[in-house]
Amino acid sequence: MTTTVIPPAVRPPAGPAHRDGNVLRWLGAYTASMIGDNVFYIALSWAAVRSGTPSQAGLVMAVSAVPRALLMLGGGVVADRFGPRRVVIGSDAVRCAAVLTVAALLFVAHPGLWLLALLAVVFGIVDAVFMPAVGALPARVTGRDQLARVQGMRGLAVRFANVVGAPLGGLGVALGGSATAFALAGLLIAVSVPLLISVRMRETPPAGGADAANTANMADAANTAPAGAEAVGPPGDPDGSPGGVPARGDASGPHARVPDAEDGAAAVPERPATAWRDLRDGLRYIRGHRVLAPLIVTIALGDLGFVGPLNVGLALLADRRGWGASGMGLVVAAFGAGAGAAALLLAWRGTLPRAGSAGAAALLGGSVAIGALAQVPGVGAAVGVALAIGLLAGLSGALCGALLQTQSDPAYLGRVTAVAGIVSLGLAPLSMPLTAAAIGWWGTGPVFVGSAVVCGLGGVVALAVRDLRRAELPR
Template sequence: MTTTVIPPAVRPSAGPAHRDGNVLRWLGAYTASMIGDNVFYIALSWAAVRSGTPSQAGLVMAVSAVPRALLMLGGGVVADRFGPRRVVIGSDAVRCAAVLTVAALLFVAHPGLWLLALLAVVFGIVDAVFMPAVGALPARVTGRDQLARVQGMRGLAVRFANVVGAPLGGLGVALGGSATAFALAGLLIAVSVPLLISVRMRETPQAGGANTADTANTTNTANTTNTANTADTADTAPAPVEAVGPPGDADGAPARGDASGPHARVPDAEDGAAAVPERPATAWRDLRDGLRYIRGHRVLAPLIVTIALGDLGFVGPLNVGLALLADRRGWGASGMGLVVAAFGAGAGAAALLLAWRGTLPRAGSAGAAALLGGSVAIGALAQVPGVGAAVGVALAIGLLAGLSGALCGALLQTQSDPAYLGRVTAVAGIVSLGLAPLSMPLTAAAIGWWGTGPVFAGSAVVCGLGGVVALAVRDLRRAELPR
C-alpha cells in the first residue's frame, strides 16, 4: 500500500526575532527568571554568612552544585520527553514556591543553616531539569534561521541580569534583611510563569525523520547522505515549521507512540511482513539514545569537546585567578572591579553583535578563531603590569570569548535534532557547570605553587586546544549558521 505524505502547512515568518512578540515574551520570562536567580544567590549568601561560620556559609553556597551536576543528564531526558516549556514552567513554579516559603519562615523565625541548605539542594535539583529545558526552548519559539539572533539576545539578557540582579539583592537585604531579598527573588521568578504560558510553541521535525541516534551512530562516514548530520548541508535543511495535525503535543514534545519519534521501529515492508512492536520507551533508553546520538554526530561531538576545553581554560583564571592576580599586582578591589566590568562589556558587545547581525559567515571557523584569540589574551592578562592595560586585555577576552561562546551556543541549537536538544543541552551544561568549576580550586592551588604567569599560560593552552579541535575537525570547521 502506498502512503501519500502531505507536507505541513507553513505559517508566514514572524520576521526577525527582535521584532517577534512571541520571542520577546520568552525573552522577558527568561530575563525575569535570571534576575530572580541573581537576587536569590545574594540573599542565600547573606543569610548563610549571618547564620554560621564562613566555612559553613561556603558549604551552603556549594551544596546546590552536587545535585545539579549529578541529575542534569536526567533533566535533559525530562525536557525531551515532556516538552521544554512545560518543564520550565513547572521548574519556575517550584523554585518560586520554595523561595517564598523560606522568605515567610525567615520573617517569623530563625530556623538556621539547615533550612538554607535544604533550599540550596532543592534549587540544585530543580536546576538539573530547568537548565536543559531552557536550552531546548529557543528552537520551539522561533524559526531555525533566527536561532543565532536569539542566542545573542539571550546573552544580552544574562549580562543584564548579572548587572541588575546583584544591586537588587543588596537593596532587598538593606531594606528588610534576607527575608525581604528572598521574597523579591520569588516574585521575580513568578513573573516568568505567566509570560511562558503565553508563549506559543512551534512544531518541529521529529528525530526519526532525519537523524536518529541509531543512524547517527552507524552512518558516520564521509559519504553519508544524512542531511541533518553534516555541516555542509546544514544551511539547506528545512527550517522548523508550524505543522497541521498532531505530530506532537502543544508543548512541542513528541507524541507518545508517534511512528516518527526517536524510538520508532520501522516495519520491514519487504514481503509484507508485519511491523515489529516497538519496545516501550524508558528514561534509561532515552538517555542512552541521546548519548549515542551525540557521540555519532560529526558536528556536535567535537563541538562539545571544544566547549569543554574552552570552559576549563577560561573559568579558573577569570574567577579565582583574577582576584589573586589583582592582589599580587596591587590593583585593589577597584582595579579588579574595572577589569571585571571590561570583560562584561566585551562579552555584552559580542552578544549584541550576534543579536543584530543574526548570523556570521563561516561560524565554525569564526568561533574557533575567536577562541584561539581569547586564549592568547588570557595568557597575556597575567603579564600586564598596570590596571589600564589589564582593562584593555579583559575587554578583548570578553569580546573574543563571548563571540566564541555565542557562536558555539548557536551551532549547538541549529545542529541538534529538536527531539534530542534537551539531552544535548544537558551534556553541554554538565561540562560548563559540573567540570569547569572544578578548575577554580585547582587554579588557586596552582597559583600558590607556581605563580600567576605559568598558571594563566597553562589555562590559555587548554582554552586554545578547544580552538584547535574546532579547526581540525572538518565538519565543525565548515559548519554554518542558517540564513
C-alpha cells in the same frame, strides 16, 4: 508514556526575532527568571553568613551544585520527553514556591542553616531539569534562521540580569534582611510563569529537519555501527526507523515503530521507550554527530581553560599586582562589556559567515589574551586585555551556543544541552581550586599561560575537524 499535547503551533516569524512578540515574551520570562536567580543567591549567601560560620556558609552555597551535576543528564531526558515549555514553567513554579515559603518562614522565625541548605538542594534539583529545558526552548519558539540572533539576545539578558540582580538583592537585604530579599527573588521568578504560558510553540520539525546534512551524517553512523550495536537513525528519528517517528515529548506513543509484515519480518513491537533508553539514544546521537561531538569537546576545553583564570585566578592576580578591589572590579567590568558587545553583535547581525571557523579563531584569540593578562603590569592595560578577552571569548561562546542550537535536532536538544551543561557547570568549576593551588606553586604567569594553552586547544579542535570548521549558521 502519555502523549503530550502542546499549545497551538505558530508559524515561523516573518521578521527578525527581536521584532517577534512570541520571542520577546520568552525573553522577558527568561530575563525575569535570571534576575530572580541573582537576587536569590545574594539572599542565600547573606542568610548563610548571618546564620553560621564562614565554612558553613560556603557549604550551603556549594551544596546545590551536587544534585545539579548528578541529575542534569536526566533533566535533558525530561525536557525532551515532556517538552521544554512545560518543564520550564513547572521548574519556575517550584522555585518560586520554594523561595516564597522560605521567605515566609524567615519573617516569623529563625529556622537556621538546615532550611537554607534544604532550599539550596531543591534549587539544585530543579536546575537539573530547568537548564536543559531552557536550552531546548528557543528552537520551539522561533525559526532556525533566527536561533543565532536569539542566542545573542539571550546573552544580553544574562548580562543584564548579572548587572541588575546583585544590586536588587543587596537592596532587598538592606530594606528588610534576607526574608525581604527572598520574597523579591520569588516575585521576580513568578513574573516568568504567566509570560511563559503565553508563549506559543512551533510545530516539531520533521525527522531530519535540523539540518539536511546531518541526516546523511547520522545515516553513515548507522551503517557503520558495530555488530550488535543499536542503529542510530537520522536526527529526529531516535529509533533508527527510516520512516521517522514523532519527536518524543511532543507526540510520541509508548512504543517505537512496529515493522510491517510486508518487510519479511514478524511484526514484533520493540521495547517501550524508557528514560534510560532515551538517555542512551541521546548520548549515541551526540557521539555519532560530526559537528556536535567535536563542538562539545571545543566547549569543554574552552571552559576548562577560561573559568579558573577569570574567577579565582583574577582575584589572586589583582592581589599580587596591588590593583586592589577597585582595580579588579574594573577588569571584571571590562570583561563583561566585551562579552556584552559580542552578544549584541550576534543579536544585531543574526548570523556570521563561516561560523565554525569564526568561533575557532575567536577562541584562539581569546586564549592568547588570557595568557597576556598575567603579563601586563598596570591595571589600565589589564582592563584593555580583559575587554579583548570578553569580546573574543564572548563571541566564541555565542557562536558555539548558536551552532549547538542550529545543528541539533529539536527532539534531542534537551539532552544535547544537558551534556554541554555538565561540561560547563560540572567539569569547568573543578579548575578553580586547581588554578588556585597551581598559582600558589608556580605563580600567576605560568598558570595563566597553561590555562591559555588548554583554552586554545579548543580552537585547534574546531579548526582540525572539517565538519565543524565548515559549519554555518542558517540565514
